[in-house]
Amino acid sequence: MNARPSSSRVDTAFQASLVLAGLGVATVLAGVAWEVLSLSGEALSKGGIGFLTGTTWDPVAEEFGALPALYGTLVTSAVALLIAVPLGIGSAVFLSEMATSRVATVVGVLVDLLAAIPSVIYGLWGLFVLAPLLREHVQPAVQAAFGSLPIFAGPPLGVGYGTAGLLLAIMVIPVITSVSREVLRAVPDTQREAAYALGATPFEVIKGTVFPFARSGLVGAVVLGLGRALGETMAVTMVIGNRYDISASLFAPGYTLAAVIANEFAEAFSPRYLSALAGLAVVLLGTTLILNAGARLLVRRVKGAA
Amino acid sequence: MSLASILVPLPDRSPPPARRVVTAPPAAQDEPRVAKMVVDSLSAYYGRNAVLRNVSLPFVERTVTAIIGPSGCGKSTLVRCMNRMHEIIPGTSVTGRVLLDGRDVYGGHLDPIELRRRVGMVFQKPNPFPTMTVRDNVLAGWRLTGTKPPDADAVVEDALRRAALWDEVKDRLKAPGASLSGGQAQRLCIARALAVQPDVLLMDEPCSALDPIATARIEELIHELAPSVTIVIVTHNMQQAARVSENTAFLYMGELVEFGATAGLFTRPADPRTEDYITGRFG
Amino acid sequence: MRMDAAEPAVRLPASPRLRWRRFVNRAFRVAVFGAVIVVLAPLVAILGTVISRGAPALDWDFLTSLPKPVGETGGGVGHAILGTLILAFGGLLMAVPLGVPAGVFLASDRMPRLGGVVRMCADVLAGVPSIVVGLFAYTLLVLPFKHFSALAGAFALAVIMLPTIARTTEEVVRLVPSTLTEAALALGAPRWRVMLRVVLPSAGKGVAAGIIAAFSRGAGETAPLMFTAFGSQFLSLSPLQPIAALPLVLFNYAVSPYDDWYAQAWAAALVLAVLVLAGNVVARFAMARRSP
Ligand SMILES: Nc1ncnc2c1ncn2[C@@H]1O[C@H](COP(=O)(O)OP(=O)(O)OP(=O)(O)O)[C@@H](O)[C@H]1O
Ligand SMILES: [Mg+2]
Numbered sequence: 001m002n003a004r005p006s007s008s009r010v011d012t013a014f015q016a017s018l019v020l021a022g023l024g025v026a027t028v029l030a031g032v033a034w035e036v037l038s039l040s041g042e043a044l045s046k047g048g049i050g051f052l053t054g055t056t057w058d059p060v061a062e063e064f065g066a067l068p069a070l071y072g073t074l075v076t077s078a079v080a081l082l083i084a085v086p087l088g089i090g091s092a093v094f095l096s097e098m099a100t101s102r103v104a105t106v107v108g109v110l111v112d113l114l115a116a117i118p119s120v121i122y123g124l125w126g127l128f129v130l131a132p133l134l135r136e137h138v139q140p141a142v143q144a145a146f147g148s149l150p151i152f153a154g155p156p157l158g159v160g161y162g163t164a165g166l167l168l169a170i171m172v173i174p175v176i177t178s179v180s181r182e183v184l185r186a187v188p189d190t191q192r193e194a195a196y197a198l199g200a201t202p203f204e205v206i207k208g209t210v211f212p213f214a215r216s217g218l219v220g221a222v223v224l225g226l227g228r229a230l231g232e233t234m235a236v237t238m239v240i241g242n243r244y245d246i247s248a249s250l251f252a253p254g255y256t257l258a259a260v261i262a263n264e265f266a267e268a269f270s271p272r273y274l275s276a277l278a279g280l281a282v283v284l285l286g287t288t289l290i291l292n293a294g295a296r297l298l299v300r301r302v303k304g305a306a
Numbered sequence: 307m308s309l310a311s312i313l314v315p316l317p318d319r320s321p322p323p324a325r326r327v328v329t330a331p332p333a334a335q336d337e338p339r340v341a342k343m344v345v346d347s348l349s350a351y352y353g354r355n356a357v358l359r360n361v362s363l364p365f366v367e368r369t370v371t372a373i374i375g376p377s378g379c380g381k382s383t384l385v386r387c388m389n390r391m392h393e394i395i396p397g398t399s400v401t402g403r404v405l406l407d408g409r410d411v412y413g414g415h416l417d418p419i420e421l422r423r424r425v426g427m428v429f430q431k432p433n434p435f436p437t438m439t440v441r442d443n444v445l446a447g448w449r450l451t452g453t454k455p456p457d458a459d460a461v462v463e464d465a466l467r468r469a470a471l472w473d474e475v476k477d478r479l480k481a482p483g484a485s486l487s488g489g490q491a492q493r494l495c496i497a498r499a500l501a502v503q504p505d506v507l508l509m510d511e512p513c514s515a516l517d518p519i520a521t522a523r524i525e526e527l528i529h530e531l532a533p534s535v536t537i538v539i540v541t542h543n544m545q546q547a548a549r550v551s552e553n554t555a556f557l558y559m560g561e562l563v564e565f566g567a568t569a570g571l572f573t574r575p576a577d578p579r580t581e582d583y584i585t586g587r588f589g
Numbered sequence: 590m591r592m593d594a595a596e597p598a599v600r601l602p603a604s605p606r607l608r609w610r611r612f613v614n615r616a617f618r619v620a621v622f623g624a625v626i627v628v629l630a631p632l633v634a635i636l637g638t639v640i641s642r643g644a645p646a647l648d649w650d651f652l653t654s655l656p657k658p659v660g661e662t663g664g665g666v667g668h669a670i671l672g673t674l675i676l677a678f679g680g681l682l683m684a685v686p687l688g689v690p691a692g693v694f695l696a697s698d699r700m701p702r703l704g705g706v707v708r709m710c711a712d713v714l715a716g717v718p719s720i721v722v723g724l725f726a727y728t729l730l731v732l733p734f735k736h737f738s739a740l741a742g743a744f745a746l747a748v749i750m751l752p753t754i755a756r757t758t759e760e761v762v763r764l765v766p767s768t769l770t771e772a773a774l775a776l777g778a779p780r781w782r783v784m785l786r787v788v789l790p791s792a793g794k795g796v797a798a799g800i801i802a803a804f805s806r807g808a809g810e811t812a813p814l815m816f817t818a819f820g821s822q823f824l825s826l827s828p829l830q831p832i833a834a835l836p837l838v839l840f841n842y843a844v845s846p847y848d849d850w851y852a853q854a855w856a857a858a859l860v861l862a863v864l865v866l867a868g869n870v871v872a873r874f875a876m877a878r879r880s881p
Contacts, residue, residue: 014781018697021690022707025755028748029710032717032725039728090624098621100396107625109873114632116869118809120836121858124843125635128851170631177628190433194495196394198447198502199423203614208450212437224716231718233812234840258720258812265724265816278728281721292716293709417607452610 036285040278042271051279057244057260059268064276066283068246072161072254073284076236077229079165079250080172084229085222087169088176092221095177096184097206108181115174123238126167131158131239134166139251153249159241162250167235172225179224183217183302184210217302223295227288233258257284341405342367342536343388343425343506348402350383350392357383360402361562363555365506370528370537372551372568374544376583379557381540382430385508388538389425390418406506423447426499430511432491434498436484440475443483443494447502461501469497470527489520496527500535507531509539513546525550544584548572556580636862643859646852652860656822656838659847666857668824672739672833673864676818677808679743679828684750685800691751692758692796693784708759715752722748723813731817739825739832742818749810750803757802761795762788798875805868809861811836835861 043064044051054065091111095104135158146152187210195205211218241253242263257280268274341364350358358380365371373381386392388404390411403410411421434443444462448455455461462479466472471493475486486494492512499507509528513521528537528550541547547554547568554568556577564571564580575581650665657664691711695704726745731737765788773783789796811834814820819831820841835857842854 008779011779011781014784015699018690018694019700019703021687022694022703024687025691025714025751026707026710028751029714029717031729032714032721032748035725035728036721039724087624087628090621091628094621094625098618107629110629110632112873113866113869114628116805116809116865117632117635118811118836118861118865120809120811120840120843121635121639121862124839124854124858125638127843129634129638173628188433190429190431191435193391193394193429194433194435194498195446195450197389197391197422197427197429198450198498199419199421200450201419201610201614203617204450204452204610206617208446209435212435215437227716231716231720233718233720234836238840238843258718261720261724262812262815265727266819278724281724284718285721288716288718289713292713296709296712417611419610420607453606 033285033289036278036281040275040282043275043279044282046272047276047279051276052283055246059264059270059273059276062270062272064273064279066257066280068244069255069257069260069280070283071246072164072240072256073230073258075161075250075254076164076168076240076256077226079162080168080229081222081226083166083169084173084176084225088173088221088225089180089218091173091177092180092184093206095181097202097210108178111174111177114170115178119171119232120234120238122167122171123235126163126235126239127159130167131163134158134163143251150248151250154247154251156251157241157253159239160249160251160253161240161247164236164240164254164256165250167239168229168232171232171235172229175228176221176225179221179299180214180218183214183221183299186217186302187213214302216298220295220298220302223291223298227292227295230291231258231284231288233262237262257281339369340367341365342407343538344403344405344408345384345388346403346405348384348387348400348404350380350387351399352395353397357560358387359560361557361560363562363565365536365538366553367536368533369552370532370539370550372547372554373538373540373557374542374547374554374583375557375563377542380560381557382510384557385427385510385538385540388506388508389422389427391422391427393418419451423451423502424504425506425508426502426504428492428495428499428507428509428512431515432488432495434483434486434491434494436482438483439480440483440486440494441479444497444501446498455501465497465501468500468527468531469493470523470530471497487520489516489523492516492520492524493527496524500531504535506536506538509537511540511542514542521546544572556583558583639855639858639862642852642855643857646856647859651853651856655824659850662849664853666833666835666838666853666860668821669833669835669838669857670860671824672818672821673808673835673861675739675826675832676742676746676814676834677804679739680746680750680807681800681804683744683747684754684803688751688754688803689758689796691755692760692799693762693789695755695759696762708756711752711755714748715756718812719749719810720812720815723815723817726813726817734829736829737817737819737831738829739818740828742814742832742834743828745813745817746807746810749813750807753803753806754799757799758792758796761792761799764795765792794875798872801868801872801875805865805872808868809836809865811840835864 047054047064051064052066052070054063055067056063056065057068095107099107135156139156139158142152143156191209191213192205195209200208236256237259240256240259242255242259243253244255245252247254261277261280265277268277343365345361345363348358348361349356361384373384375381383392387400392398392400400412404412406421406425409415435446438446441462442449444465445455445458463472466475471490474490483494492515513524516524525546528539531537539550551568553566554571555565556563556571558579564575564577571580572584575584650663652665652670653667654663654665655668656666691707695708698704723745725748726741730741730744769791770783770788773787774780814834814837818834818837820837821831821833825832839854839857839861842850842857
């Protein structure tokens with residue numbers, strides 16, 4: 001170690017600047033939370049719990065209830081997970097347990113490309129390719145078969161909760177796949193060998209030892225996917241139909257928290273209106289923050305145990 | 307006992323012998339001994355790299371056979387070929403035959419998943435399933451394959467008793483499998499292998515992660531098991547081989563150098579390489 | 590480990606139970622393989638459509654000229670391409686000076702408790718919905734000045750880039766062998782000099798890869814720009830004026846009522862996809878070849 005005082009002073013300053021940068025990152029996060037909270041203060045304090053449970057969104061009358069948007073966010077995310085979880089974890093199983101390393105590399109790169117496509121391009125594709133396809137072919141067929149079910153009621157518009165959920169599924173699959181793959185890779189081979197040596201088939205090895213070992217990490221992967229689905233804005237805005245309503249049908253148009261903010265922010269000239277939109281952001285942020293923090297803890301636990 | 311007195315069933319021509327009752331008394335010293343398993347002209351590869359070359363060896367029924375040799379000589383590979391665990395690693399291949407009761411396990415009459423139930427395995431590092439309880443670990447061979455033993459409690463107790471673990475864990479069968487000490491965990495893995503009633507037990511350096519006391523317990527256990535199970539033990543420890551085994555095979559650089567009764571091999575090795583190894587001149 | 594390795598070479602009559610287990614195993618393999626196909630299909634579909642519909646409208650004029658008023662044909666997105674580059678580079682200008690040292694701090698492990706908190710914050714920040722980041726930038730840089738600006742847009746992108754840069758920097762700095770740093774420290778070099786002269790250069794490619802990845806992520810963002818950069822019909826270079834961005838143009842054209850603009854939206858999508866995916870691929874290569 002260099003003992004020259006000037007040098008050690010530089011060293012201290014250097015270390016201090018690193019610490020400051022670290023604190024800077026934390027400050028940015030705190031700033032986001034603080035600014036959004038304080039902007040929403042008026043709406044949240046005036047509306048109280050009614051802000052969450054109200055179903056009317058009337059900027060002219062200054063009546064703001066977030067429930068339909070919250071409902072839309074939750075329904076589209078649920079649909080997305082229902083589709084994405086089996087496909088994403090299935091793909092991860094293929095990549096970590098079955099594919100040769102060359103195939104796994106290629107497929108892994110493709111999955112990462114899928115994750116890198118900007119969401120507005122997903123939205124464009126959803127609006128001009130997916131929605132017409134669903135409207136003209138899929139939705140009529142589903143209605144012909146299960147038309148009596150309320151979740152498939154209403155005219156086939158192409159846009160709506162179901163379409164948004166499907167598009168979200170395509171967008172979150174890469175997240176679930178790549179995190180699950182990491183988690184499965186962290187399962188030690190000794191666990192697999194132990195099960196093989198007892199006469200288990202490959203399926204039984206995966207089901208009986210790999211999945212239980214990786215369980216909390218897989219949950220974490222799913223929750224990270226959920227976080228992305230909840231916060232996704234552009235693609236959903238383009239295919240959800242933008243109607244401030246609550247409907248049981250997946251074919252009905254609706255709205256999500258993020259889509260309301262995106263569509264209405266530029267027009268929100270009264271402070272009360274702006275504050276209500278920030279209130280939606282608080283609901284969204286709160287949900288995703290809790291989910292994300294929890295998910296990362298779960299993923300880290302599996303990787304740490306391995 | 308001399309090598310010539312080991313009866314190797316003629317493979318493939320003879321009908322498969324009936325499975326022997328596990329509790330039958332061990333054969334008397336001068337009777338011909340039956341080879342439970344035979345490795346015949348076995349070569350094993352990782353990719354194109356041959357790590358076993360033309361190895362032939364009998365494993366006498368209900369005795370302990372030790373496999374010794376310097377690190378990397380192919381001991382693990384040999385035992386992994388015997389229950390077809392070798393082929394789990396991508397890019398591996400095997401030529402030659404491995405006979406179980408006179409029939410080639412690579413011959414297609416036996417699915418590897420059935421073979422592995424009859425030829426159990428214990429690994430170098432204890433690998434209990436951390437997400438299962440002690441009890442479920444013992445039953446893992448049944449549970450994983452979706453089968454149920456007729457009397458699970460009896461199976462658990464019997465396997466744990468045979469693994470000399472019952473007294474230590476009988477009050478915490480519901481504890482997680484990861485909560486045991488290293489030596490206990492290894493005996494749990496032995497119990498797990500025994501619970502499916504294998505004919506043969508392959509042990510790949512089962513004591514290398516254990517302290518001397520835990521090692522002594524496992525050696526004792528091997529003695530107790532020998533009358534009922536055919537045991538193959540890989541070890542680096544020559545005293546251990548001398549203590550527990552009846553026959554010993556010395557492998558060197560993928561080839562079988564010498565095989566014979568343990569006492570003879572350690573006192574009057576026929577091959578200079580064996581002598582070098584057991585006197586500690588290399589490896 | 591591969592699962593097909595345990596399939597037997599030859600099948601002979603087996604017990605029904607065994608046959609059932611083999612069947613389940615086979616069905617599982619088929620299902621998993623099917624899942625991969627289904628997962629990759631949208632990639633092919635989306636890229637295929639973007640290329641087939643975007644390429645016809647794409648020419649030099651489209652890349653360089655300004656939009657024409659509704660009704661006139663032609664026009665391009667030159668202003669938006671430039672705007673996106675300005676916004677993304679502006680974002681980097683703000684995010685790199687904070688993110689890289691923060692990553693070095695995380696990798697140094699000299700204050701593990703604080704490091705854990707900062708790492709958690711970076712991860713959580715990465716999960717903040719981008720529309721919320723836009724709102725943050727709005728309250729900080731638009732509301733007080735009472736107009737939209739490129740500065741606010743770049744700031745929003747910087748917030749989005751920050752966690753990526755910090756975490757990849759941490760990751761690659763950790764890969765620098767400690768023997769290297771210890772050797773330098775043993776020679777009496779002060780820590781800061783070791784960091785700047787030894788560690789960062791040998792982790793340089795990896796850090797660069799992280800920065801490129803952050804750039805391409807930022808360049809594709811739309812939501813945080815909607816009420817910060819806002820968009821513009823003109824070529825603007827002033828940081829205090831609204832500025833156009835490719836994703837914004839794409840969105841506005843896509844939700845417009847004009848067929849002509851749809852075609853332009855697809856062409857813009859192609860340009861954006863090339864920009865973003867190219868950045869991604871470059872970053873991946875830099876990572877794969879990362880030193881040491
Ligand atoms: N997965 C593998 N891929 C490629 N080569 C391998 C692999 N496993 C083992 N080998 C090689 O095969 C040879 C035999 O290995 P094996 O594990 O059978 O040796 P061993 O006798 O058990 O050694 P040790 O006493 O160290 O356990 C060694 O040269 C080793 O390098
Ligand atoms: Mg070995």
